Amino acid sequence: MLVSTKWLSEYVNTQGLDPKDLGEKITRAGIEVDAVLDRSHGMTNVVVGYVKEKVKHPEADKLNICQVDVGEETTQIICGAPNVEAGQKVIVARPGAVLPGGMKIKKAKLRGEESNGMICSLQELGIEGRLVPKAYADGIYVLPETAVPGESVLPLLGLDDIVLELGLTPNRSDALSMLGVAYEVGAILSEDMKYPEAAYTASNVKATDFLKLTVEAIEENPMYIAKVVKNVQVKESPLWLQHRLMAAGVRPHNNVVDITNYVLMEYGQPLHAFDYDRLETKEIVVRLAGDGEKIVTLDDQERTLKSNNLVITNGNEPVAIAGVMGGANSEVHDGTTTVVIESAYFVSGSVRQTSKDHNLRSDASARFEKGVDPNRVILAAERAASLLAELAGGEVLAGSVIVDELDKTPAEVVVSPDFINNRLGMKISLEDMTSILTRLKFDYQAANGLLYIKAPTRRQDIKIEEDIIEEIARMYGYDEIPMTLPVEESKPGGLTSYQAKRRQVRAYLEGAGLYQAITYSLTSKEMSQKFALETAPVTELLMPMSEERSILRQSLIPHLLEAVTYNTARQADTVALYEVGSVFLGETDSGLPHEQEHLAAVISGKWLDHSWQGEKKAVDFFVLKGIVEGLMELLGHTSELTFERAVVDGLHPGRTASIKLSGEKIGLIAQLHPSEQKDRDLKETYVLEMDLAKVLNKEVEALYYAPVSKFPSITRDIALVVDSEKATGELQAIIQLSGGRLLKGVNLFDLYEGEKMEPGKKSVAFSLTYFDPERTLTDEEVVNAHNKVLKALAEQAGAELRG
Amino acid sequence: MEAQLQQLKEEVLQKIEASASVKELNDVRVAYLGKKGPITDLLKGMGKLPAEERPKMGALVNVVREEVTTVLEARMTLLQEQAINEQLEKESIDVTLPGRPVKMGNHHPLTRVVEEIEDLFIGMGYEIAEGPEVEKDYYNFEALNLPKGHPARDMQDSFYISEDILLRTHTSPVQARTMEAKEGQPIKIICPGKVYRRDNDDATHSHQFTQIEGLVIGENIRMSDLKGTLSVFAKKMFGDDREIRLRPSFFPFTEPSVEMDISCFKCGGDGCNVCKKTGWIEILGAGMVHPNVLEMAGYDSKKLSGFAFGMGPERIAMLKYGVEDIRHFYTNDVRFLSQFHRTEV
Numbered sequence A: 001m002l003v004s005t006k007w008l009s010e011y012v013n014t015q016g017l018d019p020k021d022l023g024e025k026i027t028r029a030g031i032e033v034d035a036v037l038d039r040s041h042g043m044t045n046v047v048v049g050y051v052k053e054k055v056k057h058p059e060a061d062k063l064n065i066c067q068v069d070v071g072e073e074t075t076q077i078i079c080g081a082p083n084v085e086a087g088q089k090v091i092v093a094r095p096g097a098v099l100p101g102g103m104k105i106k107k108a109k110l111r112g113e114e115s116n117g118m119i120c121s122l123q124e125l126g127i128e129g130r131l132v133p134k135a136y137a138d139g140i141y142v143l144p145e146t147a148v149p150g151e152s153v154l155p156l157l158g159l160d161d162i163v164l165e166l167g168l169t170p171n172r173s174d175a176l177s178m179l180g181v182a183y184e185v186g187a188i189l190s191e192d193m194k195y196p197e198a199a200y201t202a203s204n205v206k207a208t209d210f211l212k213l214t215v216e217a218i219e220e221n222p223m224y225i226a227k228v229v230k231n232v233q234v235k236e237s238p239l240w241l242q243h244r245l246m247a248a249g250v251r252p253h254n255n256v257v258d259i260t261n262y263v264l265m266e267y268g269q270p271l272h273a274f275d276y277d278r279l280e281t282k283e284i285v286v287r288l289a290g291d292g293e294k295i296v297t298l299d300d301q302e303r304t305l306k307s308n309n310l311v312i313t314n315g316n317e318p319v320a321i322a323g324v325m326g327g328a329n330s331e332v333h334d335g336t337t338t339v340v341i342e343s344a345y346f347v348s349g350s351v352r353q354t355s356k357d358h359n360l361r362s363d364a365s366a367r368f369e370k371g372v373d374p375n376r377v378i379l380a381a382e383r384a385a386s387l388l389a390e391l392a393g394g395e396v397l398a399g400s401v402i403v404d405e406l407d408k409t410p411a412e413v414v415v416s417p418d419f420i421n422n423r424l425g426m427k428i429s430l431e432d433m434t435s436i437l438t439r440l441k442f443d444y445q446a447a448n449g450l451l452y453i454k455a456p457t458r459r460q461d462i463k464i465e466e467d468i469i470e471e472i473a474r475m476y477g478y479d480e481i482p483m484t485l486p487v488e489e490s491k492p493g494g495l496t497s498y499q500a501k502r503r504q505v506r507a508y509l510e511g512a513g514l515y516q517a518i519t520y521s522l523t524s525k526e527m528s529q530k531f532a533l534e535t536a537p538v539t540e541l542l543m544p545m546s547e548e549r550s551i552l553r554q555s556l557i558p559h560l561l562e563a564v565t566y567n568t569a570r571q572a573d574t575v576a577l578y579e580v581g582s583v584f585l586g587e588t589d590s591g592l593p594h595e596q597e598h599l600a601a602v603i604s605g606k607w608l609d610h611s612w613q614g615e616k617k618a619v620d621f622f623v624l625k626g627i628v629e630g631l632m633e634l635l636g637h638t639s640e641l642t643f644e645r646a647v648v649d650g651l652h653p654g655r656t657a658s659i660k661l662s663g664e665k666i667g668l669i670a671q672l673h674p675s676e677q678k679d680r681d682l683k684e685t686y687v688l689e690m691d692l693a694k695v696l697n698k699e700v701e702a703l704y705y706a707p708v709s710k711f712p713s714i715t716r717d718i719a720l721v722v723d724s725e726k727a728t729g730e731l732q733a734i735i736q737l738s739g740g741r742l743l744k745g746v747n748l749f750d751l752y753e754g755e756k757m758e759p760g761k762k763s764v765a766f767s768l769t770y771f772d773p774e775r776t777l778t779d780e781e782v783v784n785a786h787n788k789v790l791k792a793l794a795e796q797a798g799a800e801l802r803g
Numbered sequence B: 001m002e003a004q005l006q007q008l009k010e011e012v013l014q015k016i017e018a019s020a021s022v023k024e025l026n027d028v029r030v031a032y033l034g035k036k037g038p039i040t041d042l043l044k045g046m047g048k049l050p051a052e053e054r055p056k057m058g059a060l061v062n063v064v065r066e067e068v069t070t071v072l073e074a075r076m077t078l079l080q081e082q083a084i085n086e087q088l089e090k091e092s093i094d095v096t097l098p099g100r101p102v103k104m105g106n107h108h109p110l111t112r113v114v115e116e117i118e119d120l121f122i123g124m125g126y127e128i129a130e131g132p133e134v135e136k137d138y139y140n141f142e143a144l145n146l147p148k149g150h151p152a153r154d155m156q157d158s159f160y161i162s163e164d165i166l167l168r169t170h171t172s173p174v175q176a177r178t179m180e181a182k183e184g185q186p187i188k189i190i191c192p193g194k195v196y197r198r199d200n201d202d203a204t205h206s207h208q209f210t211q212i213e214g215l216v217i218g219e220n221i222r223m224s225d226l227k228g229t230l231s232v233f234a235k236k237m238f239g240d241d242r243e244i245r246l247r248p249s250f251f252p253f254t255e256p257s258v259e260m261d262i263s264c265f266k267c268g269g270d271g272c273n274v275c276k277k278t279g280w281i282e283i284l285g286a287g288m289v290h291p292n293v294l295e296m297a298g299y300d301s302k303k304l305s306g307f308a309f310g311m312g313p314e315r316i317a318m319l320k321y322g323v324e325d326i327r328h329f330y331t332n333d334v335r336f337l338s339q340f341h342r343t344e345v
């Protein structure tokens, strides 16, 4: 909402406040002033000129040489506008003027002819093109004949004004009008209101003799009033009215249309003007449209109506979409003589639906959607009638054509002052409260320790006690509210065990060298299930903004890979990222997808790089595996952790493993398939994804300390020759199972496959630690245990001791 | 013989003086003082002397031997020290060479901000509540006093999955769910999480972003409690000398509703580019929980009351760290992420 402070001061005394200060007060009281706009843009030296003479420029077809009376002198100005004519009063920017775009006006020579200034369009004075009256949209603006050469044009065009731009929240639709803003300012400044006048002499002829009204859809349209005005002269509006509309962001058309728009801005009540003769039937019928019924609206668009759209008809065909836009067939035009002014109460839901159906929003629909003041429907109609009499020479017929079943009783709220103070934590006196209600112009009675308040119908947002609390508090001033802390039973706050562990997981991964990434949950169809640990029906948006972001992901890896690719393309030689986020597995009984919190990581490039010491190592599978092992150690799951070869689309078939805890699959770790790497221009890249929720929710044994023994341990190394494809994990498991209770540690310390070995064989060396916390072991005990291990290895894995 | 002894002494001392290394000096020791050395020979040859001269001569030889030994030991210590120093000199390194880097990643800046806020409120007795990102229309809107067709729904264009299911547009449904689960009991929670809105991604908009909200419900929770709580938050998060101010605003789920500004932490209120010359920075929205919201979750709004507040970690991170484009948070450029490593005081 754009509020001209000059216009505003017609309804309320703004106490000569600087508009900036006024804006600040309005903001602090609850309606945010987004901007304070100076319509003059600081312009000077822009005056009225009188074009005495116009001749064609001898050297340029499109230029005219004008002799212009600018008050103190007559001076020559070259003008290129197509509509400049001798005898016009025009806007002249004199040398020294600075126009809003920053253009500085100087004396100049145009094709050899002297030019002492510029004849201006409204756009050149900073008025948006869409607001400039159509007649002047492509040329200079022509002022009324009464303009006096040499005088500043700023007051004439209402540019000596400052406009407040209000950012209105949906509850404050009352401020979608100048009067509504005036009420607010009046309450803030403790000032009274001056209401607009609606006085005219009505004709003897009755409106009802001219027009018949039927409302068939009373639920959608509980109130409709029509005024009929005869002998109207359609012409340009007076300048003051035009520039007020422009200041409010409305383009002037002709006096009839401008008056309806002016009253809309003044009262917040949308009006519509029909050409009575073009209605043809002397009748208005308000009804719901037939499905598929058509209307051409004022913007020359043909629209196909839906059966729930409310329309105004002439009894036969629609002449307007109620509350949204008029029809072209009944539009007021230059030859119109009799006008029907419609002022109605259209129910908000109906207008919102219709406006949405046709993707058509107007100043009118914006107000109806939020609910207009039931008590201004008649006032606005009368105000428009009086302006038509005054500015269009119209003869207002007596009375109105009216259907009215609208409930106009104000909402009543009963609240105790104690309740107000308790909720605020304040001690505002009853006198202060009632004085605020008086300033707000709310009717109230104080009795039995209670306030009985009738909220004015313009304030549709006031319904319950809490609304009154807010009104009292905002007018009293939020700065006055003291600062306290809740008084309550004190309880410790904290993280759940899951949340605490998740933080430890993050800290661990970061300590291991990975940066935390956050990527988007929405992805493309192609990526939604790629690399997924587990797939389920996808969760798809009804109306995605793009295919790229249309489906919720079931794996975190694709977007992490995107981030790695992004970084690699920007010369990062090591990228190590992890993410903790949800994947979405549809569908469950509740209708919501199952959201699983996952952990994913992607590493690529160099891992060790300390070049001057000659240490450099690319990322490999075991870097990431080590990180997983460390993580499981942190979480207390080392003994349950196993890795198993697996095959997953898009991952290296020989370098992919399932991660299992107690035999249950909880994740995967792999090298990205070389062809996928190539597609992304990546070096060897390793990925990890894990069902974090499953891991963190897994029970873990309580932590107990094991005494540190004073007895020595005994270590025996074994080197084995086994088949190449034998997994070392299997050998390790055999050793652990057969080693008995004395075997406390198994450590793989050498692995060799190569020319010194028989083909198809490899050598694996383990170091076994035997230990009894109670005593020193004898050689015999160790030999016994060790022999069992060797036997088991030979029998179960065909392992031979290497000589 | 005495003369012979004197000559020998001179000779040894000269040799000691001339030795340049521990090894050479050891050779001298062996050659002169060893079992086969000339001094031992002299002692052995004393048998040929008359008996009365022997003690005198013996004492003389011993004196010379001790004298020579002392000089030699001193020389030895010196040469050993020299040798060690030479060795240490050889072992010296260029201490300006770079050290072996310790691999370290760090929190995403949004997590950093969220955890800082979480910890601050945990210290005041709050718990952390989380909920689903795909929500029922009921929890996202209806339970928050936003019935179907409510004009405020236009404020948040949403991603719908079906007529009744959507990506949550705020973390408030977690509040609604918590209230429902607590069945009338007091609540003190912080709800962080990802939220989604139908926005084109640009410097100030992101279709996915994060929110963190707080909710307190109890007997006689007052608006002054909200103000006090927010002031504690502002001071801890943005500095002890921060002031706050509340401005009336509108949210369907609170009444009264406010927006909170803090005095600019950059200029202290004088006006600068961070606060757009106003001295104040808008940080969050808050209010007293709307009675409809309480009642819908089964709370008696006449007996219990509450406050709620919500803010955007992106906005806070942008203000705190001077980040100018919201998209940086979702590009995951390591050159960006790695800047949020160090601690702040």
Ligand SMILES: [Zn+2]
Pocket: B264, B265, B266, B267, B268, B269, B270, B271, B272, B273, B274, B275, B276, B277, B279, B280
């Ligand atoms: Zn500042």
